[in-house]
Amino acid sequence: MAEGAQSARPLSPHLQIWGWTVTMAASIFHRATGVALYAGAALLASWLFAAASGPEAFAFVSDILASPIGIFALFGFTWALLFHMMNGLRHFLWDRGLGLAPKTATRTAWLVFIASLSLTAVIFWVGLNMRGGA
Amino acid sequence: MANKGTSTFIIQRLSAMAVLPLVIWFLISLVFHAGDSYEETVSWLSNPAAAIPLGLLVIAGAIHMRIGIMEVIEDYIHSGLKTVLLALNWLFALTVAATALWSIYQLAFAG
Numbered sequence: 001m002a003e004g005a006q007s008a009r010p011l012s013p014h015l016q017i018w019g020w021t022v023t024m025a026a027s028i029f030h031r032a033t034g035v036a037l038y039a040g041a042a043l044l045a046s047w048l049f050a051a052a053s054g055p056e057a058f059a060f061v062s063d064i065l066a067s068p069i070g071i072f073a074l075f076g077f078t079w080a081l082l083f084h085m086m087n088g089l090r091h092f093l094w095d096r097g098l099g100l101a102p103k104t105a106t107r108t109a110w111l112v113f114i115a116s117l118s119l120t121a122v123i124f125w126v127g128l129n130m131r132g133g134a
Numbered sequence: 135m136a137n138k139g140t141s142t143f144i145i146q147r148l149s150a151m152a153v154l155p156l157v158i159w160f161l162i163s164l165v166f167h168a169g170d171s172y173e174e175t176v177s178w179l180s181n182p183a184a185a186i187p188l189g190l191l192v193i194a195g196a197i198h199m200r201i202g203i204m205e206v207i208e209d210y211i212h213s214g215l216k217t218v219l220l221a222l223n224w225l226f227a228l229t230v231a232a233t234a235l236w237s238i239y240q241l242a243f244a245g
Contacts, residue, residue, distance in 0.1 A: 034202045041199055045230045048237035051179060055172045085157055088150055123165055131169030
């Protein structure tokens with residue numbers, strides 16, 4: 001029976017069986033931030049469309065973006081963008097056969113998490129100061 | 135789509151390389167324009183020095199995200215829904231790009 005033969009095959013452990021590693025987290029976050037940036041692209045297009053539509057539309061979108069939820073969303077999108085960009089650099093290195101040793105990959109994964117979060121914090125500190133405080 | 139793996143791989147890398155410097159430029163610019171009024175924002179975006187790289191970012195970004203989400207759909211969706219989602223993915227990328235490009239054009243020439 002085809003069904004019996006199928007169930008006799010060895011199965012790889014389910015996703016939940018594996019313990020978390022930083023390289024695994026970086027891989028999952030690369031995909032998750034990529035999906036999040038899909039929504040970020042719609043936000044960018046909406047912001048540009050509002051600017052092109054006139055002062056009232058621009059004020060409406062600006063007020064949403066300047067609200068606590070808006071600032072939080074912008075912080076999230078900025079981090080997602082920086083993480084995806086920096087982790088993308090790891091992918092470029094791997095394409096060239098570099099940085100694939102487990103120890104190196106673990107180090108660069110930590111580096112990308114720490115650097116993307118730090119840079120996002122710096123960007124918001126400077127940005128909020130540029131507009132004269134939150 | 136069979137036999138397209140290599141060209142998809144290459145286009146995804148090329149669009150990433152194009153997006154990389156444009157994203158860095160855009161993030162830095164946004165920080166410096168954080169407190170801008172409507173008039174200041176329009177004058178910034180209508181300048182060719184901003185409009186052209188922003189247009190390039192939109193085009194390269196739309197290509198990159200269309201392939202990225204296509205790969206996610208192909209990995210997880212194996213039913214008949216796959217074709218529908220892949221079509222919607224195209225539609226979304228094209229709509230985002232068309233809206234952004236029209237707005238950039240409007241700001242540069244009609245604003």
